Amino acid sequence: xxxxxxxxxxxxxxxxRIVTVFSTKYIDKFQIYxxxxxxxxxxxxxxxxxxxxxxxxxxxxxxxxxxxxCSFAYFVDSPDVDTVNNQRAICKFQKAELIYKEILSLYSExxxxxAGLKLTDDECKIITFSSPCGGTGTSSLAxxxxxxxxxxxxxxxxxxxxxxxxSDVFFSAEGQFDMSDVIFALKxxxxxxxxxxxxxxxxxxxxxxxxxxxxxxxxxxxxxxDEKMQLISNLxxxxxxxxxxxxxxxxxxxxxxxxxxxxxxxxxVCDGSEISDLKVMRAFAALETMDQNSExxxxxxxxxxxxxxxxxxGHAVSDNAxxxxxxxxxxxxxxxxQIIGQLATSDMFNNLD
Numbered sequence: 001x002x003x004x005x006x007x008x009x010x011x012x013x014x015x016x017r018i019v020t021v022f023s024t025k026y027i028d029k030f031q032i033y034x035x036x037x038x039x040x041x042x043x044x045x046x047x048x049x050x051x052x053x054x055x056x057x058x059x060x061x062x063x064x065x066x067x068x069x070c071s072f073a074y075f076v077d078s079p080d081v082d083t084v085n086n087q088r089a090i091c092k093f094q095k096a097e098l099i100y101k102e103i104l105s106l107y108s109e110x111x112x113x114x115a116g117l118k119l120t121d122d123e124c125k126i127i128t129f130s131s132p133c134g135g136t137g138t139s140s141l142a143x144x145x146x147x148x149x150x151x152x153x154x155x156x157x158x159x160x161x162x163x164x165x166x167s168d169v170f171f172s173a174e175g176q177f178d179m180s181d182v183i184f185a186l187k188x189x190x191x192x193x194x195x196x197x198x199x200x201x202x203x204x205x206x207x208x209x210x211x212x213x214x215x216x217x218x219x220x221x222x223x224x225x226d227e228k229m230q231l232i233s234n235l236x237x238x239x240x241x242x243x244x245x246x247x248x249x250x251x252x253x254x255x256x257x258x259x260x261x262x263x264x265x266x267x268x269v270c271d272g273s274e275i276s277d278l279k280v281m282r283a284f285a286a287l288e289t290m291d292q293n294s295e296x297x298x299x300x301x302x303x304x305x306x307x308x309x310x311x312x313x314g315h316a317v318s319d320n321a322x323x324x325x326x327x328x329x330x331x332x333x334x335x336x337x338q339i340i341g342q343l344a345t346s347d348m349f350n351n352l353d
Contacts, residue, residue, distance in 0.1 A: 003107055004048060006033040008041040008055035009075065014092065021096045029100070045070055052107050056092075057084045071106045098175055105177070105199035108192040124236045125243050125264040127352065130250040132283040133276040137307040138269040140336070141328075142247040143170035143208075144343030145267075149243050150207035151344065157201070157209040157235060160247040161228055163220055166213040170340055173202035178212035180219050186227045194234045209241065225255045232262060252286055260298045265352050267325070270317070271308040277317050280304065284322050305348055325351040 005022070009015040019034050033048060035041040038059050045053055050070055055061050057074040066072055073088040081089045090102045129142035139160065146158040158167055167179075177200040185196040201209050214220055235244060248259055250268070260266050268283065270276040284302070291299040304317060306327025316324065326348030331339045 002031040003029060003103075004033070004051045005030045005103065006035065006041055006044055006048075006050045006053045007075075008035045008038060008053065008059055010036060010056050010058050012036060018092075018096070018099075022100070025096060026100055029104075051110075052103055054090065054103065057089070060085075061087070063087060069110055071110045073102070073106055095174065101175065101177070101199040104195060108195040108199065124239070124241050126232070126236075126246055126262050127243060128246040128248060128259055128263040128266045129269060130248050130256075130266065131269040132250045132279045133270045136269045136271045136276060137339075139165060139169070139247050140340055141267070141269055141305060141307050141343060142245050144340045144346070145349050146208045146243075146245040147206050147340060147344035148346070148349045149245075154242040155209070155240060156207070156243045156245060157241045158245045158247070159211070159232075159235070161220075161223075162247060162249050164217055165220075165247055167210040168213040169336060171202075171204040171206075171208055171210045173204055173210075173212075175202045175212070177202075179214035180216070182211055182231065183214065183219055183223050183227075186223070186231060193230070194238045197231075197234055198238060198240065225258070229258060229262075250283070252283070252290060257290075257294070257298070260301065261296050263298075263301055266298070266302045267305050268302060268322075269305050269307050272306050272310065272315055272327070274315070277315060280317055280322075288321075303352075307343070325349075 007015060007018065015034050015036065019032055022030055022032055033044050033050065035044065038061075041053065041055070042065065044050060045066060052071045053066065054073055054075055057076050061072065063072055073090050074084040075092040076084060076089045077091070077093060079091040079094065081091070083089050088106060090099060092099070127145060129138050129145070131138040139162070142160075143158055146156045149156040158171065160167055181200050182197065185193055201211060203209050232244065232246070235241065246259065246263065248256070250256070268280055270280045287299055287302065291297050303323040303325050305325050306316070308330045309327045310330060326346065328343050328346050328348070331342055334342070
C-alpha cells in the first residue's frame, strides 16, 4: 500500500522537478498526483481518495472541504514559516529527504494503517553500552561503534536513553524534528508510531541514524520505562535497522534488566584504573548472583571494553569470566569528533558476537 500524495503547485517547473525526484527516490512510498488547477486537485482528492494534499500557499484552500482522512499542508518558500492560515507549512526549497519526512509525519497523524512500512522484528540486533564507572567515555565508545558498523554498510541507529545523553554531541544532520517530538508521539499514543519515528530520524554524513537531542534536557526525564521499551520495540519492528546502539546509564534494577534481556551484547566500559576495575568486578559479581535467579540468563551477553587505557597505570580486570573485547588509549588534546573517529577504527568491534 502506497501513500496517495497530491501536489498542487502553480510553478510548473518546480512541480515537474519534485514529481520526478519523488517518483525516483520514493517510488515504493508514494503514488503521486500533480496539479496546477485547484478544481482538478479537489476532484482528485475525492475520486482517488488522496491521503495527503500539499498546495502552494498562493492557493487559498478551504480545508473544511477536504475529507477527514486527507492530511493537508501548504508549500512555502521560506523555512522560517511554520503555518499559513493556521495550517502546517512545509518549505519547498529544501532537500527532498526532509520534505519526504515532513509529509510522512503529516500523513501519520490521520492514517489508520502503516503504509509502506515493514512490521517485523527482523534481525535487528541491539548492542548496549553502559558502565558502572564514571568518566570512562562510554558514550564516545557507543557512538564510535555506530560509526564502525555504518562504515561496513550496516543500517545503524544510535539511541542514547540516558537522562542527559545527547546524540548531537557526536552526530549532526538537517531536519526540524528531535527527541522531544519522539517523546510527544510516545505519550500521545497515536497510531502509526513506527511511521512517526521514520519521519523523525536523521542520518549523519557517516551513515549513522539518530534522533536529535530533545529541546529541553528535562524532556527526557518525562520518558517512562515502558515508553522507552515501546520505542525500542517499534524501532525494531520497522525493519529499518540492522543494529541499534543503545547508550544507557548502568543499574541492576528490573528496568535495566529489560534492556539487557533485549540486547545481543552488553558492553561494560572501564579505563583500567584501580577504582574502575573494582567497580566492574563488583558489578559483575552482582550480575552473577542475579543471573542465577533469573528466568532469562543474560550474563553471557556481557563483555568488557577498555577506553582511555594507560599502559603505565592501567590494569586489566583479572576475572576471566568476563570477556574482554579490547581497548583504546587516551587521545590527548583531541576533539570529540577526532576521538570517535579514532575509536571507530578499533579492532575491538570485530570481536563482538
